[in-house]
Amino acid sequence: MTAATDVEPAPPARKPLVGRLWSWSSGNQFVGVLALLICLVIAFSIVEPRFFTVANIRVMLTGVAILWMVSLGLTVVMLTGGFDLSLGSMLSLSGFIFIGFYLHLGIPALLAVILTVVAGALIGGLVNGFLIGRVGMPFLVVTIGTLSLYQGVTYLVSNGQTTSLTSSLLDAIGFNTALGIPITVWIMIATFFVSLFVLRMTYFGRDVYATGGNPAAARLAGVNVTRTLIAAYAIAGGMAALAGVLQDAFISAASPAGSGTIIFDATAAVLLGGTVLGGGIGGVGGTVVGVLFLGVLQNGLSLAGLAAAWQQVISGAIVILAVLGQQLQRGRRPTFDPGALFRRRRGRA
Amino acid sequence: MSRISPRVAVGVPAMCVLVAAAALLAVSAQGAATTAATTAAIKPYRGFETKYPQSFPIPKKVAGKKFTIGCQNPVGPGNETTATFCKGVQAEASALGMKYIGLDDDLSIDKQVSNFAQLLARRANAIALYPLAPNALRASLAKAKKQGVAVIGLNVTFTKSAKAPGYNAQVWEGRDTEAYLSVAQMAQIAPHGKIAIVGIGAPVPAIKYLAQRYRFWAKQFGLQIVGEQDNPTDDITGGRQAMSGLLGKYSTIDGVLAYNDESAVGSYTAARSAGRNGVKIIGINGSSLGISALKAGHVAAIVQVDAVNQGAQAAGGAYDVLTKHGKLPNVVVRRPHLLTKGNLGSVASWSNELARIKSGHLSH
Numbered sequence: 001m002t003a004a005t006d007v008e009p010a011p012p013a014r015k016p017l018v019g020r021l022w023s024w025s026s027g028n029q030f031v032g033v034l035a036l037l038i039c040l041v042i043a044f045s046i047v048e049p050r051f052f053t054v055a056n057i058r059v060m061l062t063g064v065a066i067l068w069m070v071s072l073g074l075t076v077v078m079l080t081g082g083f084d085l086s087l088g089s090m091l092s093l094s095g096f097i098f099i100g101f102y103l104h105l106g107i108p109a110l111l112a113v114i115l116t117v118v119a120g121a122l123i124g125g126l127v128n129g130f131l132i133g134r135v136g137m138p139f140l141v142v143t144i145g146t147l148s149l150y151q152g153v154t155y156l157v158s159n160g161q162t163t164s165l166t167s168s169l170l171d172a173i174g175f176n177t178a179l180g181i182p183i184t185v186w187i188m189i190a191t192f193f194v195s196l197f198v199l200r201m202t203y204f205g206r207d208v209y210a211t212g213g214n215p216a217a218a219r220l221a222g223v224n225v226t227r228t229l230i231a232a233y234a235i236a237g238g239m240a241a242l243a244g245v246l247q248d249a250f251i252s253a254a255s256p257a258g259s260g261t262i263i264f265d266a267t268a269a270v271l272l273g274g275t276v277l278g279g280g281i282g283g284v285g286g287t288v289v290g291v292l293f294l295g296v297l298q299n300g301l302s303l304a305g306l307a308a309a310w311q312q313v314i315s316g317a318i319v320i321l322a323v324l325g326q327q328l329q330r331g332r333r334p335t336f337d338p339g340a341l342f343r344r345r346r347g348r349a
Numbered sequence: 350m351s352r353i354s355p356r357v358a359v360g361v362p363a364m365c366v367l368v369a370a371a372a373l374l375a376v377s378a379q380g381a382a383t384t385a386a387t388t389a390a391i392k393p394y395r396g397f398e399t400k401y402p403q404s405f406p407i408p409k410k411v412a413g414k415k416f417t418i419g420c421q422n423p424v425g426p427g428n429e430t431t432a433t434f435c436k437g438v439q440a441e442a443s444a445l446g447m448k449y450i451g452l453d454d455d456l457s458i459d460k461q462v463s464n465f466a467q468l469l470a471r472r473a474n475a476i477a478l479y480p481l482a483p484n485a486l487r488a489s490l491a492k493a494k495k496q497g498v499a500v501i502g503l504n505v506t507f508t509k510s511a512k513a514p515g516y517n518a519q520v521w522e523g524r525d526t527e528a529y530l531s532v533a534q535m536a537q538i539a540p541h542g543k544i545a546i547v548g549i550g551a552p553v554p555a556i557k558y559l560a561q562r563y564r565f566w567a568k569q570f571g572l573q574i575v576g577e578q579d580n581p582t583d584d585i586t587g588g589r590q591a592m593s594g595l596l597g598k599y600s601t602i603d604g605v606l607a608y609n610d611e612s613a614v615g616s617y618t619a620a621r622s623a624g625r626n627g628v629k630i631i632g633i634n635g636s637s638l639g640i641s642a643l644k645a646g647h648v649a650a651i652v653q654v655d656a657v658n659q660g661a662q663a664a665g666g667a668y669d670v671l672t673k674h675g676k677l678p679n680v681v682v683r684r685p686h687l688l689t690k691g692n693l694g695s696v697a698s699w700s701n702e703l704a705r706i707k708s709g710h711l712s713h
Contacts, residue, residue: 059596311550312550
């Protein structure tokens with residue numbers, strides 16, 4: 001006879017470091033791009049000694065500041081399964097919204113910056129967000145419309161002309177440093193951590209992922225999908241407005257010559273970062289890796305003195321390969337369903 | 350994952366914003382140190398573009414004749430310089446009693462061809478345009494000739510060949526003069542300096558030619574061209590990217606010659622971000638972006654093109670053709686001028702020029 005003994009279940013065997021790294025990398029789609037980014041930095045540092053210098057890193061980081069803001073906003077929208085083509089136009093328009101607050105209404109610069117961001121969020125939420133989230137229009141149709149609408153309004157309010165401005169605050173934002181680091185970079189860091197916090201630590205962030213994963217299921221689970229979509233487009237609008245203020249800071253003026261192509265770079269950065277077009281998967285951590293990847297690539301190729309056409313060829317090819325690599329990492333065959341871009345979202349509120 | 354209450358979710362980001370705002374206020378602003386150097390006047394351009402006239406014969410208004418002129422903006426409303434060219438066409442046309450139709454080609458060769466066809470269909474008597482790809486318009490030009498439509502081109506050719514087949518005449522903005530003025534001014538503010546060129550990434554022959562002329566004149570003025578980098582996107586961001594490459598590659602750059610205002614402003618932002626405030630930058634076009642940068646001391650000079658009179662000359666030349674008032678020269682050159690902080694107030698702005706023509710003073 002044997003006495004029955006209570007045997008505690010053995011704790012799961014601790015995986016070796018390599019195994020743990022592999023598990024972590026399987027859950028973080030941007031790890032491949034991060035590895036590629038590190039390889040790029042090492043390669044450019046060897047090939048071009050001036051690459052890894054404080055001055056060049058500073059130029060490179062501040063050079064991607066606008067892309068950083070737009071990409072963070074786009075990430076939130078893409079996580080809901082949507083897309084916003086109008087962010088470049090919103091960026092240009094916001095430059096003039098700031099001018100309106102600061103020059104025409106005489107509002108102090110700091111308050112004007114905050115009001116511009118709020119205005120961008122309101123426009124993004126009440127136009128794109130409302131039409132997509134509440135009315136249920138396809139996001140591509142709505143944002144193609146607002147892309148043209150915002151750009152047209154920018155030309156009308158600016159009369160096609162650049163408006164110069166003088167503001168010590170904006171000059172500081174654009175070019176001063178704090179603790180040896182450009183203030184622009186501090187703002188980039190702050191926006192990243194706030195975005196990360198909102199997406200990972202709040203109910204709203206959970207709702208964003210749920211909406212992107214399956215809006216019908218999210219609704220059944222009690223998620224207010226309409227409100228989540230409106231808020232996501234509002235965040236994207238606000239981030240684009242902040243990017244517009246940064247643009248004003250860099251050139252001490254608001255220019256209607258828009259950033260129409262920035263949305264393509266932002267899309268590349270977000271996809272590189274592992275956020276998928278269908279929504280529900282990804283995050284801002286990957287996006288900043290994607291932005292840095294593009295920044296390092298463009299800066300390194302420029303330093304190498306490559307002709308612009310070759311830079312475009314190489315950048316395009318690397319972006320495709322990197323995203324393809326992520327899809328293979330997920331064990332999926334690359335697919336594309338153009339019809340999905342025009343279909344109404346399932347289970348509209 | 351534990352969830353945080355909505356109050357905290359709102360409160361923490363709000364705190365972050367407030368802290369960031371406080372940090373910004375605490376940082377003292379460092380004023381831009383760039384100031385325009387006081388320089389002696391540069392010698393006038395004596396190159397091959399001086400042998401061409403600056404104006405077509407001043408049109409004589411013929412009573413009872415009603416003409417329509419179309420202007421095709423090669424880019425669109427976002428490009429102030431090309432938009433001003435069409436405004437010049439419109440102002441002169443209005444002063445001559447012509448009807449005006451404006452169309453945007455949006456940098457699309459297809460659209461330029463279809464807009465041209467649209468103007469012919471709308472029975473325009475004259476067309477002014479900046480051809481994006483001259484060969485693409487061959488059939489359209491032949492059709493226009495058959496219909497008796499006057500066509501005046503802007504910068505159809507830009508080198509020593511002034512003939513533009515299919516066009517009644519053309520207007521040049523003076524690429525060689527632009528290069529000369531930029532380099533001559535640079536030689537004054539950065540004598541014997543090490544100079545970089547920011548060119549265009551897209552295959553635009555006129556801008557590639559400009560870069561060649563920069564190099565030619567730099568040699569004459571004893572400047573050393575250390576390198577050239579292309580602006581891949583033809584905007585401020587691309588200019589910044591090009592300049593970042595140049596700053597990384599060359600430890601000493603005294604000056605930058607940029608092919609447009611956007612590249613000049615982008616170069617400035619890159620140079621300042623890298624702490625290289627002493628780099629002298631000269632751009633081309635003289636749009637409100639360039640003027641704004643000049644006023645702020647971000648660029649040392651701007652070569653301003655005579656966009657209003659380029660357009661006005663195109664309209665006037667077309668009117669001459671339609672009223673059979675004398676034979677037009679193959680080309681007129683509306684020579685650009687140099688803008689510095691010193692002469693900014695004394696040179697007629699584009700808006701003043703437009704107002705002058707609208708008030709009935711025809712371009713000459």
